[in-house]
Amino acid sequence: MRVNRISHIPYSHRVGRYHFQMVQAKLTAPVDPIISYSLQPFYTREQQWMTELSDSLSRLYRYSADLDRAARQFDPERPNSAVSKRLAISSDPETATAQAQAHAKTGVYRLDVASLANAQVNNGKMAEAAFPTSVAEGQQQFFVVTENQEDSYTFYSAATDTHGQSIQRMAEALGSQGSLLSTRIESQGDQQALILERKATGKENAFAIQDQKGNSVRALGVQQVSVPARDAVFFLDGAKRSSANNQVLIGNGEVRVSMHQKGISPVSITVVPDHEGLLQHTRILVERFNRLHAFLQEKKNTLIHERLETFERISRAADSSLNRYGIRLGSDGQMELQEEVFQEEVAQYHDQFVQDMRGLAQQFREEAIRVQTMPLGAFSRPFEDAASRQPYASLSTSSFRYLHVVNTGLFINLLF
Numbered sequence: 001m002r003v004n005r006i007s008h009i010p011y012s013h014r015v016g017r018y019h020f021q022m023v024q025a026k027l028t029a030p031v032d033p034i035i036s037y038s039l040q041p042f043y044t045r046e047q048q049w050m051t052e053l054s055d056s057l058s059r060l061y062r063y064s065a066d067l068d069r070a071a072r073q074f075d076p077e078r079p080n081s082a083v084s085k086r087l088a089i090s091s092d093p094e095t096a097t098a099q100a101q102a103h104a105k106t107g108v109y110r111l112d113v114a115s116l117a118n119a120q121v122n123n124g125k126m127a128e129a130a131f132p133t134s135v136a137e138g139q140q141q142f143f144v145v146t147e148n149q150e151d152s153y154t155f156y157s158a159a160t161d162t163h164g165q166s167i168q169r170m171a172e173a174l175g176s177q178g179s180l181l182s183t184r185i186e187s188q189g190d191q192q193a194l195i196l197e198r199k200a201t202g203k204e205n206a207f208a209i210q211d212q213k214g215n216s217v218r219a220l221g222v223q224q225v226s227v228p229a230r231d232a233v234f235f236l237d238g239a240k241r242s243s244a245n246n247q248v249l250i251g252n253g254e255v256r257v258s259m260h261q262k263g264i265s266p267v268s269i270t271v272v273p274d275h276e277g278l279l280q281h282t283r284i285l286v287e288r289f290n291r292l293h294a295f296l297q298e299k300k301n302t303l304i305h306e307r308l309e310t311f312e313r314i315s316r317a318a319d320s321s322l323n324r325y326g327i328r329l330g331s332d333g334q335m336e337l338q339e340e341v342f343q344e345e346v347a348q349y350h351d352q353f354v355q356d357m358r359g360l361a362q363q364f365r366e367e368a369i370r371v372q373t374m375p376l377g378a379f380s381r382p383f384e385d386a387a388s389r390q391p392y393a394s395l396s397t398s399s400f401r402y403l404h405v406v407n408t409g410l411f412i413n414l415l416f
Contacts, residue, residue, distance in 0.1 A: 001041055015172060027334050032269060034156075051300065053380060056299050056302045057379070057380060059062070060371065060379060061372065063292040063295055064292065065372060067288045067368055068364070068365055068369065070284045070288045071224075071285065071360075071361035071362075071365045072361070073281040073361075074281070074285070074358060074361035075358065076169065079103075080102070082280075082281040083357070083358075084102035084103055086100035086102065086104040086272065086274060087272050087274050088100040088270070088271050089271075089272065090268070091269075091270075093261060095264075096111055096257055096260060096263070096267045096269070097258050097260070097261075098257045098271075100256075102244050104269050107251070107270075107271055108269070109236065109264060110235075110236070110269075111234060111235070111236055111257060111259075111268075112266040112267070113234045113259050113262055113263040116232050116260075116261065117232035118229065119199065119200060119201045119202075119205065119227075119229060120198045120205070120206050120207060120225060120227060121197045121198075121225075121227035122196040122222050122223065122224055122227040123195055124167070124195065124196070124224075125191040125193060125219075125221030127163045127191060127193070128191055129162060129167075129192040130164065132161075133163050133219070134163070134219040135157045135161065135214070135216050136157065136214055136219070137157055137158060138156070139154060139156055139213060140156070140170075140214035141153070141211075141212045141213035142210060142212055143209065143210045144180065144207055144209050146180060146198075146205065146206070147204055147205070147206070151179065151180070152210075153173045153174055155169040155170060155216070163190050166220060167193070167194045168185070168191055170186065170194060170220060170222070170394050171184075171194060172198075180199055180200070180207070181197065182197050182199055183196055183201065184197075190202055193221075194222055196209065198281045200244075201229065201232075201244060201245050201246070202229060202230070202243070202326050203400050205229055205244065208223075209222055210223065219320075231246065232244075232246050232259060235266075236248070238251060246258060246259040246260070255269065256352055275346055275350075278346060284325070286335045290316065290334045292311060293334060294334070296309075296311075297333075303380065304380070307379055308371070311364070312333055318359065318360045318363075321359075322357075322360065325346060325349075325356075326340070326345065
C-alpha cells in the first residue's frame with residue numbers, strides 16, 4: 001500500500017463535528033491515571049441504592065395505608081365499623097334467633113311465641129292415577145284469586161286423559177305461568193292427588209281457586225282448603241302482636257328476630273356490642289402500628305424520620321387515656337395490648353372506649369392520608385440531600401456520579 005494514496009483529514013475536521021457533543025468536567029480533586037476500569041460496580045451499586053429506596057417508599061405507603069384501614073374500624077360514623085357492630089343473643093336459639101344491625105340500641109327484649117305463621121294449603125282429590133279423568137274434554141280455564149290480584153290459567157284436557165295426566169297438566173299450567181302457588185303431586189300407592197300451597201305465609205296471603213271454563217278445579221278437588229293461612233302470634237315485652245310471617249323487627253327495626261317454633265317459655269333477646277370483634281380489630285391496629293414503627297426505625301438513614309414521627313407522638317399522647325383498657329406504649333415505642341384487661345374494661349366502659357379510640361384512630365387516619373397524598377420523594381432522605389446545597393454529602397444518584405468522576409477521571413454523560 002502506498003502512503004501517498006491515503007487521504008489526510010485534519011484534526012479540526014475530525015473533532016469539530018463533535019464539538020457540541022463533548023462535555024468537559026472540571027475536577028477539583030486529584031485524578032489517578034486510568035489503566036483499566038469497569039463500570040459494572042458503579043451501575044450495580046447505583047441499582048442497589050435505587051432498589052432499596054423504591055422498596056422503602058413502597059413499604060411506607062403500604063404500611064401507612066394498612067394502618068389507615070385498621071383505624072377506620074374505630075370510626076363510629078362508619079356504618080360497618082367494629083365499634084358499631086352489635087350482637088343479638090337468644091336464650092333459646094331453637095325457638096327464636098336474632099340479628100342486630102349496626103348501632104342497634106343495646107338492651108334485653110322478652111319474646112313469647114304463641115303460634116307460628118303458615119301458608120294456606122289445598123289438598124286435591126286422591127284417586128287412581130290410571131283411571132280415566134273426570135275433567136271434561138276441551139279447553140280448561142281457572143282463576144287463582146288473592147287479596148290483591150286475580151290470575152288466570154289454562155290447559156287442554158283430552159278425552160283419553162287419565163286422572164294422573166290431568167293432575168300433571170294443571171301443575172304444568174301453574175308452573176309455566178309464574179303462579180304465586182307451589183304445586184306438588186302426592187302419591188299413596190297407585191293413587192295421586194294435587195297439592196297447592198301459597199308461597200307466602202299469613203292471612204293476607206290466603207287464596208281461592210275456581211273454574212272459569214270447564215270443570216278442572218271441581219273435578220280434581222283442589223278448591224278444598226286443608227290448612228288455612230294463619231298469622232304468627234307472639235308477645236313482645238308483654239304486648240300481644242301478630243305478623244304475616246315468622247320474622248319480626250324490634251327495637252326501632254334494628255333487630256330482626258326469626259321465630260322457629262312455638263315457645264314453651266319466654267325467650268330473652270339480648271343486644272350487646274361485639275366485644276370479641278373489637279378485641280380482634282384492636283389486635284390488628286396494634287400489630288400494624290408496631291410494624292410501621294419498626295420499619296421507620298429500620299429506615300432512619302433512608303427516610304426522613306423527623307417527618308414521620310407523628311405516628312409515635314400521637315400514640316404517646318394517647319397513652320394515658322388508653323392505659324385503662326390494657327393498651328400502652330413500651331419503652332421501645334412498640335404498642336402492647338393486655339387482652340384480659342381490655343375485655344374487662346371495654347365491657348364495663350364501652351362508650352368511653354369508643355370515644356378514646358375514636359380520637360386515636362382519627363389522628364392515625366389523618367397522618368396516613370398525609371403520607372398518601374404528599375409526594376413520596378418528600379420522605380426520602382437521598383431526595384432531600386440531592387435537592388440541597390450540598391448534593392454530594394450522601395449516597396444519592398448525583399453523589400454516585402460525582403464520586404465516580406473524582407476517583408476515575410471518567411465522566412458519564414447520561415441522557416434521560
